[in-house]
Amino acid sequence: MGQKGFFTDTTLCIGCKACEVACKQWNQLPDDGFQLTGMSYDNTGHLGSSSWRHVAFVERPVPLPTQTVGLLDFSWLMASDVCKHCQRAGCLEACPTGAIIRTEFDTVYVQPDVCNGCGYCVAACPFGVVDRREDDGRAWKCTLCYDRLGEDMTPACAKHCPTASIQFGDVDELRERAQRRVEQLHEKGLEQAYLYGADAENQPGTGGLNAFFLLVDKPEVYNLPPDPVVPTMKGREAWVSAGWGALGMAVVALGAVLLGREVVRG
Numbered sequence: 001m002g003q004k005g006f007f008t009d010t011t012l013c014i015g016c017k018a019c020e021v022a023c024k025q026w027n028q029l030p031d032d033g034f035q036l037t038g039m040s041y042d043n044t045g046h047l048g049s050s051s052w053r054h055v056a057f058v059e060r061p062v063p064l065p066t067q068t069v070g071l072l073d074f075s076w077l078m079a080s081d082v083c084k085h086c087q088r089a090g091c092l093e094a095c096p097t098g099a100i101i102r103t104e105f106d107t108v109y110v111q112p113d114v115c116n117g118c119g120y121c122v123a124a125c126p127f128g129v130v131d132r133r134e135d136d137g138r139a140w141k142c143t144l145c146y147d148r149l150g151e152d153m154t155p156a157c158a159k160h161c162p163t164a165s166i167q168f169g170d171v172d173e174l175r176e177r178a179q180r181r182v183e184q185l186h187e188k189g190l191e192q193a194y195l196y197g198a199d200a201e202n203q204p205g206t207g208g209l210n211a212f213f214l215l216v217d218k219p220e221v222y223n224l225p226p227d228p229v230v231p232t233m234k235g236r237e238a239w240v241s242a243g244w245g246a247l248g249m250a251v252v253a254l255g256a257v258l259l260g261r262e263v264v265r266g
């Protein structure tokens with residue numbers, strides 16, 4: 001079946017939110033209350049159990065180098081965020097029931113009929129993607145339209161994006177396309193353009209992402225972690241530290257016993 005994923009080129013996004021709507025419509029997700037945050041024109045806020053795509057509006061008093069217009073130096077960075085379908089997925093590694101699986105498309109899928117709502121996956125996702133629904137407590141997130149992939153269809157968000165900001169396909173091919181796009185932008189003077197999470201070399205803490213991004217500012221500006229790490233990668237280091245700690249305590253205890261004997265003899 002091959003490794004399927006998304007390449008999201010944020011420089012092409014116009015913030016129309018067609019991807020959010022298409023995702024909700026196909027997956028029958030409820031609205032989020034249409035609340036404005038007061039911090040942005042964005043009315044979804046963040047990814048959650050009922051928002052599997054979220055288009056961030058990053059309003060900055062900084063012009064893009066190619067768009068400086070003098071008095072109105074300002075830019076909006078639009079970015080459609082989603083589950084990254086990580087190569088090393090913290091959610092999958094933390095799930096104690098086997099509800100989260102890797103599919104034949106190399107995507108990460110939560111089986112709703114197996115999830116018991118324990119929430120371990122929520123804490124283990126370094127991107128804050130997976131979320132529990134208030135009504136049933138179970139964990140939900142983007143499935144990369146698993147049901148559509150099975151029918152050889154494009155995921156709803158990519159299908160409906162009018163600017164091709166969201167591109168779907170084989171991950172290897174997407175990576176090559178993304179690299180060409182970065183070079184093209186550099187040639188046009190947008191030297192800040194780079195890929196976030198394109199492969200393991202680029203993001204060792206997750207082994208690379210099957211849904212990666214082209215950004216033009218620091219990851220934090222887009223509410224993405226600069227150095228995400230799957231919690232289990234820290235497991236070995238934690239056990240080694242604990243071992244050294246235990247050894248140190250044993251040496252101190254032994255020293256205290258020997259010293260005590262000397263004092264009694266003396």
Ligand code: SF4
Binds near residue numbers: 083086091124129141
């Ligand atoms: S982004 Fe989070 S929820 Fe998505 S696969 Fe990675 S760890 Fe799991």
Ligand code: SF4
Binds near residue numbers: 015020161163164
């Ligand atoms: S549909 Fe495409 S252009 Fe519109 S908000 Fe989503 S990613 Fe941006």
